[in-house]
Amino acid sequence: MLTKPPIADAAIITHLRDAYAIDAADLAFLPIGADADSAVYRATTREGRAYFVKLRRGPFDDLPIRVPWFLHQHGVKHVIPPIPTRTEGLWTALDGYTLAVFPFVEGADGYEVDLGPLWVDLGRALRAIHTLDLPADLASRVRRETYADTWREGVRGFLALAETQTFADPVSADLAALLRRNRSVIGTLVRRADALAARLRSRTLLFVLCHADIHAGNVLIDADRELHIVDWDTVTLAPKERDLMFPGAGLFGEWQPPEREEDWFYSGYGETAIDRDALAYYRCERVVQDIAEFCDQILHSAPDNPDRANGLRLLSGQFLPGAVVDLALNTEPESPVP
Numbered sequence: 001m002l003t004k005p006p007i008a009d010a011a012i013i014t015h016l017r018d019a020y021a022i023d024a025a026d027l028a029f030l031p032i033g034a035d036a037d038s039a040v041y042r043a044t045t046r047e048g049r050a051y052f053v054k055l056r057r058g059p060f061d062d063l064p065i066r067v068p069w070f071l072h073q074h075g076v077k078h079v080i081p082p083i084p085t086r087t088e089g090l091w092t093a094l095d096g097y098t099l100a101v102f103p104f105v106e107g108a109d110g111y112e113v114d115l116g117p118l119w120v121d122l123g124r125a126l127r128a129i130h131t132l133d134l135p136a137d138l139a140s141r142v143r144r145e146t147y148a149d150t151w152r153e154g155v156r157g158f159l160a161l162a163e164t165q166t167f168a169d170p171v172s173a174d175l176a177a178l179l180r181r182n183r184s185v186i187g188t189l190v191r192r193a194d195a196l197a198a199r200l201r202s203r204t205l206l207f208v209l210c211h212a213d214i215h216a217g218n219v220l221i222d223a224d225r226e227l228h229i230v231d232w233d234t235v236t237l238a239p240k241e242r243d244l245m246f247p248g249a250g251l252f253g254e255w256q257p258p259e260r261e262e263d264w265f266y267s268g269y270g271e272t273a274i275d276r277d278a279l280a281y282y283r284c285e286r287v288v289q290d291i292a293e294f295c296d297q298i299l300h301s302a303p304d305n306p307d308r309a310n311g312l313r314l315l316s317g318q319f320l321p322g323a324v325v326d327l328a329l330n331t332e333p334e335s336p337v338p
Helices: 011-019 065-072 117-128 150-164 170-181 185-202 258-269 278-297 306-317 324-329
Strands: 024-030 038-045 050-057 093-094 097-104 107-109 206-212 218-220 225-229 234-238 253-254
Touching: 011 024, 011 038, 011 050, 011 093, 011 097, 011 225, 024 324, 117 206, 117 258, 150 170, 150 185, 170 185, 170 278, 170 306, 185 278, 185 324, 278 306, 278 324
Parallel strands: none
Antiparallel strands: 024 038, 038 050, 050 097, 093 097, 107 218, 206 234, 218 225
């Protein structure tokens, strides 16, 4: 969220003191992230201890907090755990938002700095996550992959809208023009994802715990070159390729060629059989989801919302030569897709 939510800083500071025994002397809103429903702050005590405070509006799902807590408790050191409240809870409620607190890790994400050999650590971390069994009470509540066509159907609707409607505000008009220019390639992405989804539904693949959104913005590198995985809002039980689609998919900027990312990653992850249908599906579906979400954000939020222009910028970049669209379409499945 790039716009500060309508909650007074003093109310958050008081809440941190009462609920967490954190006596914050300063609270700074951080206008970062593409999620328009999440706002983050840095809270700092007089002693200089810093905390990452995350507020999320809308329906609350506790799994993005409970799962990293479980992983950290079971030895996955690259996961940042939530800080418990005075009463040992992992979150609280404040003025219509859910609030959670984490240690503040000073560092930069994978868009700002090159992971380099830390790709090996990312591979080890994901292998550990994929091989852990969740307790039954958590596993029964984690969403399971169904290869649903929700995002694909949404993109079809936005393509039709771009062809038939005129938009007055510049951001919406530019979005419609982007969709029209790329109608053919977007249609190919949707058709490929449809065909691969049908193929995967007919098979039985092992489902593992997946972060499901391991892009550069969700990997944090601190000053000691330690790697941390953040943002568990999309945790899913799915084929391991749900996470394995990210190395080599163009989602970590242009620091390294795709082949180098994959070489480093798998030297940490270890040998594993890759299902090419699942890999190709997830790379196409990832782009389709981005198109649907950015279109929804741009067309269904206030014209003065700065997240809209940022969303259009991020979406436009996906269609550049060699970017995620090209890499998705160049990922070959087990056999040709009609």
